[in-house]
Amino acid sequence: MFIGRKKELASLEKMYRSGRFEFCVIYGRRRVGKTALINHFLSExxxxxxxxxxxNETQNLINLSRQINEYTSGIETESKFSSFQTALETVFELSKKERTILVIxxxxxxARSSKSLSSTLQMIIDKYKDSSKLMLILCGSSMSYMVDNVLAYKSPLYGRRTAQMKIEPFDFFEAGTYLKNMSDTDKALAYGIVGGTPxxxxQFSDxxxxxxxxxxxxxxPVSFLYEEPVNLIKQEIREPAIYTAVISAIASGASKMSEISVKVGENTNVCSAYLTNLINLGIIVKETPYGEDRSRRTLYRLEDNMFRFWYRFVLNNISLISRGADELVYKRIEPHLSEYMGSIFEDICRQYLWKLLIEGRCPVEFSSLGRWWGTDPESRSQTEIDIMGEQDKNTALFGECKWTNEKTDTGVLELLIKRSRLFHYSNVHYYVFSRSGFTDGCITKAAETGNVTLVTYSDIAAEITNVPD
Incomplete structure (x- = not known):
């Protein structure tokens, strides 16, 4: 089943139709669907x-030679080109006569098996790019390698690409189309547990x-996801034990650098380096209060939902799981799922607002969204706002999200309005999101206030049907 990726497919088709030399770099985390995207594009x-x-280099050259020979003669042979340079020049020569696609x-x-491959590609591209009709696609799952050795300024290939695509996990609405037979609530829970990685x-059955x-x-213990986070980390980085400790610290509630450092048992400089790598891998995200690019109030959280769930609920129960005590472990997990979904629901609500903005249905044309936290000078207490987005210095949006079994009451809206007054916008719109709907009092208060939109989770889930296959 192939869904989504309409923009990426459209971009690839546009490059294909250009008729000139194109060089597209496609990269993204493992399991995110890069190969599926390429195969769908290549169909027919x-x-x-x-x-x-x-x-080693020999084996990869044999495999490439086999594919080139099959393309040119229609027969898969074992004859091998003498070098990658000879093999690639053969493809570029072919592309002078007809539109040719080469995917590596x-x-x-x-490239690791043939240290000079990138330099060889650079030389051949420079030689043939003006006469070639080749569409070259380089794809990779090693994020650090693709960024540092293909896209970065120091790479021999820098400046040769005509496009690049970072393939991201699906958002909630795209993920929901995979789970069409699930109830709306279970779609949210499934997204919170495995995220948007295809x-x-x-792995989930709807x-x-x-x-x-x-x-x-x-x-x-024999399931695909049982050891997936650990295996992924081992594939991407060295010293997986320390990375596991950092992720575990964040999953258990440590969000500040000082807290993470204490739990890991390393100084903040060491932890900072590991966090940077985890951010680049898309596992951790660094947050500052909305509107503050640099802040002493920086927090770290797990961005990948599957990692978030695994390190929160699976890692600490490994011994029980290995003994087949799945019933006992689930009984430990189930009471905490609603609380776990709180931050997930905030993410879903932010995605909903972006969807409204892109479709021209949002009253505030914000340029970014985020959380805000800080000190209320009146009460001298810590406070936070779930969602905040600014259009300009006069106009902003504020939102509050409640994933609870009770209807959301007037007090939630009133508190959001109060917190918004910590800022000085003359034009404000409020969004209150609720899993279970709103009390009559809250609905009345919203109508009287005028600049309030109340959104139930059912309203959000209904948007899944608007995502085209």
Whole structure:
């Protein structure tokens, strides 16, 4: 089942139709659907598709030669080109006569086995780019390698690409189309547990309950997701033990650098380096109060929902899970799911607002959204605002999100209005999001205030049907 990626496919098709030399770099975390995107684009197109393997230069050259020979003769042969340069020049020569696509998937594996490959590609591109009709796609899952050795200024390939695509996980609305047979509430829970990574979504059955899915996918030692976070970290970075300690510290509630440092047992300079790498991998996100680019109030949180769930609920129960005590472990998890979903629901609400903005349905044309936290000077207490977005110095949006089983009452709206007065905007619009709806008093108060939109989770979930296949 292939869904979404309409913008990426449109961009690839546009490059393909240009008829001139194109060089697109596609990168993103493992399991995010890069290869599925490429294969969908290549359907009904003649192309040379070569998947690099974690082997030596000879093996990768044999594999590339086999694909080129099959493309040119229609027969898969074992004859090998003498070098990557000869093989690539053959493809570029072919592309002088006809539109040709060459995909090198998992490029880091190939480039690591052949240290001069990037320099060779640079030389050949410079030689042929004006006469070539080649569409070259380099794809890789090693984020650090693709950024540092393909996209960065120091790379031999810098300045040669005509496009780059960072493939991100699906948002809630795209993820929901995978789970069409689930109830609306279970769609949110599933997104909170596995996030928007396609390979993880495919592990969940939309014909099973959340309990059944958690037990099958996380509480079974033979399941795909049981050791997935640890395996991913081992593939991306060295010293996985310290990275695991950092992620575990954040999952258990440490959000400030000082708190993380204490739990990990390393000084803040050491932790800072590990956090930077985890941010680059898309596992951790660094947050400052909205409107503050630099702040002593910086917080860190897990951005990937599957990592968030695994490190919160699975890691500490590994011994029980390995003994087959899935029922006991689930009984430990289930009472905390509603509280766990609080921050997930905030993410979903922010995605909903972005959707409204893009479709021209939002009363405030904000340029960014975020959380704000700080000190209320009147009460001298810490306070926070779930969602805040500014259009200009006079206009802003404020939002509050409640994932509870009770209807949201007037007090929530009144408190949001009070907190918004910590800022000095003359034109303000309020959004209150609720899982379970609103009391009559809250509905009346919103109508009297005028600049308030009340949104139930059902309203948000209804937008899933508006995501095209």
């Amino acid at each position: 197109k003649k192309a040379i598709y070569f998947m690099g393997v974690e082997s 998937d998992e490029y880091p594996y190939v 390979q993880y979504l495919l 014909n099973a309950s959340i309990e059944e899915n958690i037990k099958r996918c996380f509480l079974d």
